[in-house]
Structures are given as structure tokens and as C-alpha cells.
Amino acid sequence: MTSIIINKASFEDLETIQNLGIQTFSETFGESNSEEAMKKYLEESFNIEKIKAELNNPHSFFFIAWEENDAVGYLKLNSGKAQTELHDETSLEIERIYVKKSHHGKKVGQLLYEQALETAQQQNKAYLWLGVWEENLRAVNFYRKNGFVEFDKHIFRLGDEEQTDLMMKKILE
Known part of the structure; x- marks a missing residue:
């Protein structure tokens, strides 16, 4: 396996994030939910306008895991008012660590998690949280x-x- 590189996502990565989001959410949750429910959720959560707004939010951070030119996973973090709940200034939310099924078990999720941890430490957060x-x-x-x-x-x-x-x-030291 070639090495995985984690890069901060920019506005140019909009379609990559959209495609990764749809693919990874479908792979992970498609079998456990109805086709109709999945279709509705994917349309609401991964439409271009919503992702554009999230990328433009200064309190949200996206990182993409790349294996050569193939995007294999991504991370979405939220601080402050961008958090889906809590809205605690001392915390950083991991909203998504999504990895393509083809790359499960290859440490991509761990690398994305380590990026979340590093971001939280750089921002002097007291803890990470997620649902x-x-x-x-x-x-x-x-x-x-x-x-x-x-x-x-x-x-x-x-x-x-x-x-x-x-x-x-997870409380950070």
C-alpha cells in the first residue's frame, strides 16, 4: 500500500467531499436503512450548497486522506457555534471520520483521528467529542x-x- 497523505481541504475540494460523503455514508449505513431514507438524507446532507456553506464556515475544518490521487476518506471538525450540539468553546467536535470501505483496516481512520487530535491541541481545546x-x-x-x-x-x-x-x-491533557 502506498502512503496516505492528509491535507486540509479547500473550496476546490467541494466535489471530492461531496462524492466521498455520499459514497462512504452509503457504504456504511445503506444496508441498515431504507433506500428512501438514505436518498433523502444524502440529498439533504451532501448537496453542493450545504457543503459550500460548511467549507465557508470559519469554525469548521475539513481534511482529506489521499492515497496518491485517490481520495479515500475525510474528516470534518467543528468548533464553537459550528458544533452540532454542546457549542462549548473549550471543545472540538469530530462530526465525521468517513473512510471508503476499500480502505477499512488500513489505518486511514486512525490518521484522520490523529489529525483531529492535533487540530484540537493546536487550538488549545480541553476535549474532543462526537456522536x-x-x-x-x-x-x-x-x-x-x-x-x-x-x-x-x-x-x-x-x-x-x-x-x-x-x-x-476524550479529555485532552
Whole structure:
């Protein structure tokens, strides 16, 4: 395997982020949800205007994992008011670590997580937090392995279905 490079995303990466988001979300959650619910979520969450606004938000940060010229995963971080919940100035939210299924088990997620950790430390954040679907055991175990602990739960809506996300955080030294 060639080495993975993590680069901060810019506005020129808009379509790459959109395509990665659609592909990785579909690969991860498509089998567990109805086609109709997935279609609606993907259209709402990964449309060009929404991604444009997120890229323009000074409190959100995107990083793309590249294997040569192939984008294989991405990371989205939120601070301050860009956070989906909490809005704690001392925290940084990991909203997404998405990796193509072809690259699961190849440490891409770990590299993206390490980028999140480095960004939090550069910004002098006290902790990282995230929400992860309780049935996504691969992700839950990944975060536990990296020192995250559950502190709450919240509801994530996908179509008409309510799913429970575990809210997890890691205190930074």
C-alpha cells in the first residue's frame, strides 16, 4: 500500500467531499436503512450548497486522506457555534471520520483521528467529542480504543426512523 497523505481541504475540494460523503455514508449505513431514507438524507446532507456553506464556515475544518490521487476518506471538525450540539468553546467536535470501505483496516481512520487530535491541541481545546450510532460497533470500538468514553446519548433522525447515537468524549491533557 502506498502512503496516505492528509491535507486540509479547500473550496476546490467541494466535489471530492461531496462524492466521498455520499459514497462512504452509503457504504456504511445503506444496508441498515431504507433506500428512501438514505436518498433523502444524502440529498439533504451532501448537496453542493450545504457543503459550500460548511467549507465557508470559519469554525469548521475539513481534511482529506489521499492515497496518491485517490481520495479515500475525510474528516470534518467543528468548533464553537459550528458544533452540532454542546457549542462549548473549550471543545472540538469530530462530526465525521468517513473512510471508503476499500480502505477499512488500513489505518486511514486512525490518521484522520490523529489529525483531529492535533487540530484540537493546536487550538488549545480541553476535549474532543462526537456522536456515533450505537449500532456502528466498528466505529464505537475505534473511539473506545482511542480513549473516548460515553457521556450521553442523543437521537439521530434518518428518514422517519429515530436512531440512538452515543455521545463520547476524550479529555485532552
